[in-house]
Amino acid sequence: MAAVIDDADVKQKVDDLYARYAQSLCDGDLDAWPEFFVDDCLYKLTSRANYERNLAIGPIFSETKGALIDRTRALKTALVYAQRYVCYIVGSIRIVGRAPDKGWDTRSMFSAYQTFVDGDSKLMMCGRTFDRIVLDGNTAKFSRRVVVYDNERVPSAVVYPL
Amino acid sequence: MAAVIDDADVKQKVDDLYARYAQSLCDGDLDAWPEFFVDDCLYKLTSRANYERNLAIGPIFSETKGALIDRTRALKTALVYAQRYVCYIVGSIRIVGRAPDKGWDTRSMFSAYQTFVDGDSKLMMCGRTFDRIVLDGNTAKFSRRVVVYDNERVPSAVVYPL
């Protein structure tokens, strides 16, 4: 028996998930990142040009939470890259539909900035996300997150996920 | 007899209008654009310098929904311009007052980015909007939208509305 879920309550949970997620990205808290996802999840970061042509390729593509944990481990122990801060601004979060697997399809728009140690803040990416959110107990989590950035050329490299 | 309208409900409808509008701009869905307005509407896109001097001139000025439809038709069939994506980030949506014609005066702040096919995302405009929103049946629509951008010089040209 499905619980009766109040719409305003769902919207509040969705908004809060996006806010906590943005806060975590801005804090650079890599260990927390996979915890925003359920175990059986899809995470994709891809350019708009590829997204519109249904091409799978993109800087990040993960099909389980384990792969997300791998990614964070690689970032912390294996990969070599210039240190940077990320600032992630999200707007226009919207529930666009009921997902078939008792969740919600949501969308958002974002701009993200990268700041290098000796430099200025520069726009890293801007674009849209196409997400699916489910309740894991009482906590909203992503079961799918597809981040589509407008800019074909990403300044420097994609290091951190968005 | 006016219906009793709950404040939280109105705020939710207003937020949702801004979110749907941003989503539509970011998707590049030109045909949908005029449908966010009632028939008898004012749309103005103008620089802050002109706005503060009460000068009417600006890149877009339309006094009916028909004029908005004309604009989209021109964009789709007549005008020649470089293809681009628009990313529109909106924040601080606020109901600032009750409009005399049973609607609400609202404001928002925005930043918008343009991405050209071969290039990077660049800030196109940032600024404020001074809007009026009415209920068309159960759907919130703009009866007035005045977009005031801070930057006197717009990179490239103003092609799409914001």
Place this chain on the structure above:
Amino acid sequence: MAAVIDDADVKQKVDDLYARYAQSLCDGDLDAWPEFFVDDCLYKLTSRANYERNLAIGPIFSETKGALIDRTRALKTALVYAQRYVCYIVGSIRIVGRAPDKGWDTRSMFSAYQTFVDGDSKLMMCGRTFDRIVLDGNTAKFSRRVVVYDNERVPSAVVYPL
């Protein structure tokens, strides 16, 4: 006896404070700025590098509302600087905890743009805020506002507060 405060109502008051604050910054309404704070307040604008090292130094540091009023007076009558507009975009406002002195600890993420008279809009700062909000009668105000910007180098100078 403390009044029973509804959570959704508090969130709405907090969101509204951030929206009014952003609106005021974007309008350039300097006189209104100190009124967003209670008398006994802390305002700090500092870089992320200093914040993470617990270094107090930063472009603005004020420990009372009187100091904020001084700042606005200096900006209006004493300091010499190039005229500019500020556009302040705020996202992911979140109540992160209950403050010990019957208020709320909140956070937000922001990007801010500066536009000079003859120029383009440029990113001024992006970063995070760590705030404390209390109710002054029925109005939410800041009792603490700590603005932490990612970019070590601020283009031009910090003139207006954020």
